[in-house]
Amino acid sequence: MNTINYFLSTDVSIGIGIMEKVIDFIKEFNSDVPGILYDNNLSSNEYFNKNIQIIKKEFPKTIDIANEFKGEPTYKYLEKIRSKFEGNQPDLIIAIGGGSTLDLGKGVALLLKNDVPAISLKGFPDKVNDPLPLITIPSIFGSGSEVSYNAVFIDEDEGKKLGINSRKNFPKKSLLDPMLTMSAPTSSVVSSALDTLVHCVDSFGSPKSTPISKMFSIEGFNQTYNVLLNQDLGEPQSRLSLGIGSVCGIIALMNSSDGPTNGFAYYFGVKDKIPHGLAGGIFLKEVMKWNYNNGYDQYSLLLKHNFKSLENSNRQLFKGLDNIYENYDIPTLNKFGYDNSKIADLAENSSITLSGSFSGNPILFDKSAAIEVISNLIN
DSSP: OOOOOOOOOOEEEEOTTGGGGHHHHHHHTTOSSEEEEEEGGGGGOHHHHHHHHHHHHHOTTOEEEEEOOOSSOBHHHHHHHHHHHHTTOOSEEEEEESHHHHHHHHHHHHHTTSOSOGGGGOBSOOSOOOOOOEEEEESSSSSOTTTOSOOOOEETTTTEEOOBOOGGGOOSEEEEOGGGGTTSOHHHHHHHHHHHHHHHHHHHHOTTOOHHHHHHHHHHHHHHHHHHHHTOTTSHHHHHHHHHHHHHHHHHHHTSOOOHHHHHHHHHHHHHTOOHHHHHHHHHHHHHHHHHHTTOOOGGGGSOSOOSSHHHHHHHHHHHHHHHHHHTTOOOGGGGTOOGGGHHHHHHHHHHHTHHHHTTSSSOOOHHHHHHHHHHHHO
16 A cells, blocks of 8 residues: 555634633743734624634733735735734734635744745745744635645736745644634635535545545535535534534645646636635536546545445435535526637636646546536536
8 A cells, every 4th residue: 555644733623612712722822912813804793803802801912903805815915914013023823714814824924934025935935934823713614724734825917826835834723613604694605615515526536635535525525515405504503514624625635636626716716706615616516527427436425325326326416516506506607707709718728727736637637628617617
């Protein structure tokens, strides 16, 4: 058997009300000047405000800065946030919000210990100093950014998502509290949950997957799929399941690779400013169906249910996905102004740009496959 490498470097605490113990976790780092970076849209969240006041009372030197950027952040915006923190010299960063804010937290924690331009760290930098300790508290579950080392940033000049991807970015601690997520709009909750499904499906079919990564793919998929299928998004316990699914999905992805669906999400997300999770969701079912129709029959193993045959299992899986897409009105590419005249160019450009992601498919996925998938999302 080949050697299996598996890694995760973040201490994770999951539970209803866990954020209320944040003081204890801050004290573990002997912090005197916590720096808090939070989503601006949390300003009206009572649960968030209650806990921020508790932190400020215990740590009077606390600095709090809102992330007011709309969409996924750029390197230039990261520089702006860095400059706001620099004068106060925090000794700990606490990032609270969605994936973009958590990524900003990783970037700030690293830059405050590395006096270099943010753009110089794009890609996979090495020889960087250890960042400030980072605590992540997601306000929505799906991206998995709360426990991953990847931090996505957009290079405005190139129009690409490149990020700062160093294993030193791993948060030291992550708190997953569904109570913080309860004010999130349903559309955002669904979009983020679709992101988890993409992570689970892509990682499961990846040629780099292992028995360990597949365990996380399966658990993450079931936790998320069952909540979406049963439409019980308003319950804290259901949000907790989405949180567990998010963590499992990103662990699986980090320990395998992405595939065409995640690649399409990045490509169209930047191009058309589609939320990343929704962009992945648009493509997820069609990529899965293309794979199944072309000989890949293993997706049913993502479900924990026992059926009489693989065919019945796959049929049940796709029926469930159809229901999810119908219940939450997941759009096609038509909504974003695409028509048949764009198919060839989209397939050509995406097959070149996404060659790495395409290679992560369980079977050969090329330009002709892209044409078929994109056509099904336009016609």
